[in-house]
Amino acid sequence: MTTGRTLLQVKDVTKRFGGLVAVNNVSFDVKEHEVLGLIGPNGSGKTTIMNLISGALKVTGGTISMQSRRLSTLPAHQISRAGVARTFQLVRILPGLSIIENVMAGSAFGHHRQWGHQAWHQAEELLERLGLDEQMHQPTSTLTYIDQKRLELARALAGEPRVLLLDEWLAGLNPTELQIGIDLVSQLRKEGRTIILVEHVMDAIRSLCDRCVVMNSGTKIAEGTPSQVLSDKDVIQAYLGDE
Amino acid sequence: MDIFVSGLLLAGTYALIAMGLNLQYGVARIMNLANGEMIVLGALAAFWSFTAYQISPLVTLLVAVPLSFFGNWLIYKILLRPLVRRAKSQGQLEVDSILATFGISFALVGIMVSIHGAYFTYSFLANPIEILGTTVAQNRLVAFLIAVVIGACLFLWLRHTRSGTAVRAVAVNAESARLVGINVDRVSALTFALGGAIATAGGVLISTFITLDASIGVIFTMKALIIVIMGGVGDIRGAIIAALILGIVETAVATLVDPGLTLVAAYFIFLLVLLFRPQGLFGRRSV
Amino acid sequence: MEARWVGPVVGAVLFIVAALVPYVADGYWMSIAVTIAMYTALATSWALFSGPTHYISLASGAFFGIGGYLVATAMSDYQLSFWLMLFIAPIVSAVVAALIGFATLRLSGVYFVIFTLGLAEMIRNLVSWVQNNFLGSRGLYVLTDFTEDHIYWMLLAVCLAIFLFGWWLSRNRLGFALKIIGNDEEVAKHVGINTALSKVILFTTTGFFGALVGVIIAPRYSYIEPNQVFSPELSFLVVIMALLGGAHRLWGPLVGVIPFTLIWEAITISFPNSTTLFLGIAFLLIVYFIPNGFAGLIEKYWSRMRA
Structure with a gap:
C-alpha cells in the first residue's frame, strides 16, 4: 500500500524523566x-513515543518532523493542526458534551477545519460509518466501552489528520468487539x-x-x-x- | 543587617505556617483558604487570655494548639470529607474545597469580629535585645526560636517515625498508600488537623510582635500560599528558603520603601515564581 | 416557534420590561435595581469565563476598582470626560487581565485562584502608595449630571452586551473550545485548541466588563476612595451570586443575583455586623446543597415535569 x-x-529521539x-x-x-x-x-517506551509525537511530552533530544516541518518544538495544539490526531491509551471522551459534539470537537480546531452545518454533517457521517448512529442522541454516559473507543476514533478522524496515532485502541475489548x-x-x-x-x-x-x-x-x-x-x-x- | 535579622525572625514563623498549609494541601489534598483564620484564632486566643487573665502567650500556646487540632479535625470530618468522597476528580475536589474553605473562612471572620472587632493589641516581652549587632524585641526572638523548635520536631517526625512515613506515603500517592495498608482517610484527617494546629501556633507566636485584627487572616493565607508555591508543594526545604526570601524582601520593602507595600512585594515575588519557576524553587519541571 | 428562538425572545421581552423599571420604581427600589443590574453584569461576565473552565476568578473587585479609580482620577486630576474614560478604563483593565492571564492561566486552577485572591487588595495598596507619595492625597470626585435612572440604563445596556456576547459565544468556536477545555484540557490541546490563549481571551473580557461597570457606577458614589472601590468583598459577592444562580447557563447568574441582592440588602440593614458570617454560610450552603445553582434545580424540576 x-x-x-x-x-x-522520528530521528534520534531521546526522552528522559529525571534519571x-x-x-x-x-x-x-x-x-x-x-x-x-x-x-x-x-x-518499553511505546506510549512515550506516541506522547512525544502528539506533543503531550517534549523530547529531551532529537527531532520529529512531518515532511519538512519540525513538530518536536511545537506545542500539542499546533501539532494537531499540522495533521496529527490521536486516541488515548485510557479512553478520554468529553462527558459534558453530546456525542455529536464530541466528534465535532475533532474538526472544529483540527487539521482540516470545519464548523457549523458542514461539521455537523461530517460528524453524523463519521458516527454512521463507525456504527454509532443509533447511539447518536444518547448521553455519553450510556456508551459501552467499545462505543467510547469508537467515539474517540471518530473524534480523531474528524480533523482529517495526515497521521493517526492509535494508542492501544484495541486493548480491553472482548473477542467479538x-x-x-x-x-x-x-x-x-x-x-x-x-x-x-x-x-x-x-x-x-x-x-x-x-x-x-x-x-x-x-x-x-x-x-x-x-x-x-x-x-x-x-x-x-x-x-x-x-x- | 537590620533587615536581614528582622527578616529572618519573621521568616521563622512564616515557614512554620507554610509547613502546616503544605501538609494540608500535599497530604489531605485540601487547598485550605481558611488557613489564615486559624492563625488569627491563635492570635485572638493569645490576646484574650493575656488581657483578660494576664496569661502568658506561651501558656496559651499549650492550650490553643490541642484545641485547634481537635477543631480542625472536626472541620475535616464534618465539612471536608463529604467533598473528598463526592469528588469525581482532583479538579472538582479543588474547586469544591476552595469554595468550602472560603465559606469556613468567612464564617470564622464573622464570628471573630463579633467577639472582638478592634485590633488585638497587647505587649509581651517587648524589651529590646541585641543580636548580631542589631536591636530587636525579645518577643520576636522568642517566637522565632519556638517556631524553629516546632518546625524541627515536625521535620524529624516526618522523616524518622512510622506515622510520619505513613503521612509522606499518602502525600506521594494516596492509592498506593491504601494498598499497603495505610488508613488514608484517617491520615488525611489527622494531617489536616495538624496543619490547622500549626497555623494556630504560628498565630499565637505572631501576635506577640505583630498587631492583628479579626479580618487580616486572608493576608496570611496569601503569604503562606505564596511560600508553599515558591518552595514547591510538599517540599519542606523549599518552603523554609521561600519563607526566608519572603520575610527578608518584605522587611526590606517595609523599612526602605513603605510598610504599606509588603503585599505588593509578596505579589511581585509570586509573579516571578509563576513566570519562571512554577514548579517551585527546587522542583523539576513536570509535564 | 422553533425551540432555539425561545431563549432570545424571552430574553428580549425581559429586557424591555427591565428597561421600563425606572418609570415605576421609587428611590429605594431604584437603588436596588441599580445594584441588581450591576451584579448581573459582573456575575454573568464572570460565569462566561469561570462556568466552562472552572477557574474561580476573584479578580472582579480589582477590575471594578480599576474602572472606578481611573474614571475618578481622570476626571478630578486631568479634567478628562466621563465618556472618554468609559472607553479607556475597560481597555486598561482588559490589558491587566490579559497580563494576569498569561502569567497564571497556563498553570493549574489553584495558582489562578490564589493570584486573584489578593489582587484587589494588592492594587489598592499600590494605588494608595502612589497617590500618597506622588500625586498628593486629594479627594477624587466623579461629578456628573447622571441620576440613578441613567446609571441603571447604562448598566442595562452593559448587561445586554454581555448577554449578546454570551449568546454569540455559545454558537461559536471559542465558546466550544472553552467547553472542551472544561471537560478535559489534555484532549482540548490534542484536538488543536490553543488552551492558554482561549482562556486568556475570555478572562480578558471579564476584565473589560468589570472595569466598564466600575466606571458606570462611579457617579453613584461621586466621592471615590481607593479603599472603597478596590473591594475584595465585591469579588466574593460576584462569585456567590453566580454560583447560587448556576454558572453553566447564560441566564443562571441572573436568577442568583436577584434573590441574593434582596437578602443581602435586608441583612446589611438588619444585621450590619453579621454580613461576613452570612457570606460564609452562603458559600457553604451552595457548595453542600445546591452545587449546580438555582439553574440546576430549575432544570431538574423541568425535566421531571416533562418526564
Missing part, C-alpha cells in the same frame, strides 16, 4: 499510506490513511501492520514486516526473556 514517500520522521531514560535514541520513518505498528513489552475493531482499522488502512498504532494484540499486528518497529527498554531492537520482526531472535527474547 505504500508509495514510498516519507511522511513522518530515567524512557526513550533512548530512537529513529524510524513512517511512509505515506502506511500502517506502522509500534510494539514491545510493557514499559476485537473483530469489529480490527475490521474498522483495516477499513481505514484501505482508505490509504497513515497510521501508527501501539498494540499488544498479535492478531491485529499481523493483519493490520505493513511494518513494525519493536521497542525494548526504551531502544529500538528491530524493524521490518510483522513476520520478519516476530521471528527475530532479539524480539522473542525481549518478550519471553532469556531461556
